């Protein structure tokens with residue numbers, strides 16, 4: 001079997017086009033959706049993400065506010081900035097880029113966000129709302145992955161989904177979304193016994209472990225759908241490249257469908273961040289939300 005390639009880049013362009021249309025409608029009403037991105041320190045990967053988020057924000061017609069703080073910033077100063085952004089009516093979404101420097105308590109910082117502006121969906125209130133099937137802000141990477149899965153399968157009901165990885169950013173919310181779509185969900189992690197055998201029972205396999213090419217073709221059930229969340233920066237033969245958590249060639253020979261790296265989940269994450277910002281803006285103004293951009 002040769003897998004269908006799920007084109008996240010093209011899908012993300014569609015989502016951004018829908019966001020652009022909605023932003024234009026809001027502007028006609030005198031409302032400009034605004035996204036504030038906060039980066040503390042100068043982690044090179046985070047820097048690339050933040051620059052790219054700012055560029056995309058402006059491309060869809062929204063206002064972008066970038067706050068780059070030195071890694072010596074105190075937690076109190078960061079909390080003061082968050083308070084200021086919470087109060088700012090021009091800001092509808094706030095993203096604090098993770099990881100934060102070691103001297104900060106990430107949970108405290110995230111929980112200081114106004115939950116209605118928490119476009120990452122990391123605030124404890126949004127986690128609880130998602131966990132109880134209520135309207136929430138939903139984390140962007142799992143949301144983008146869900147959109148691609150729904151688009152490929154239609155209904156996900158009754159499918160066995162194995163989520164490899166238990167992070168708060170991807171693994172846990174991904175499992176929750178799949179459960180809400182009536183999948184039978186297994187969360188697997190580094191302590192799981194016989195991972196390859198478990199993965200071979202999956203109709204949907206989501207790899208979010210951050211280990212380059214850990215999943216190989218012999219871990220995959222023939223015809224299964226594979227979502228590769230991994231974005232690992234690797235230097236091989238003197239060349240820098242991005243590598244997923246899945247060994248693409250062997251996996252694509254067995255899977256029914258697969259997301260590539262790059263060009264799969266990554267572009268969808270940023271598109272969903274923009275979608276969440278428009279959604280937050282509509283909710284703040286009591287206006288109808290764009291369709292299909294929330295679960």
Ligand code: GUN
Pocket residue numbers: 095096097098099120140141169
């Ligand atoms: N660091 C890695 N992924 C993410 C993400 O989705 N949001 C934030 N805020 N930080 C991240």
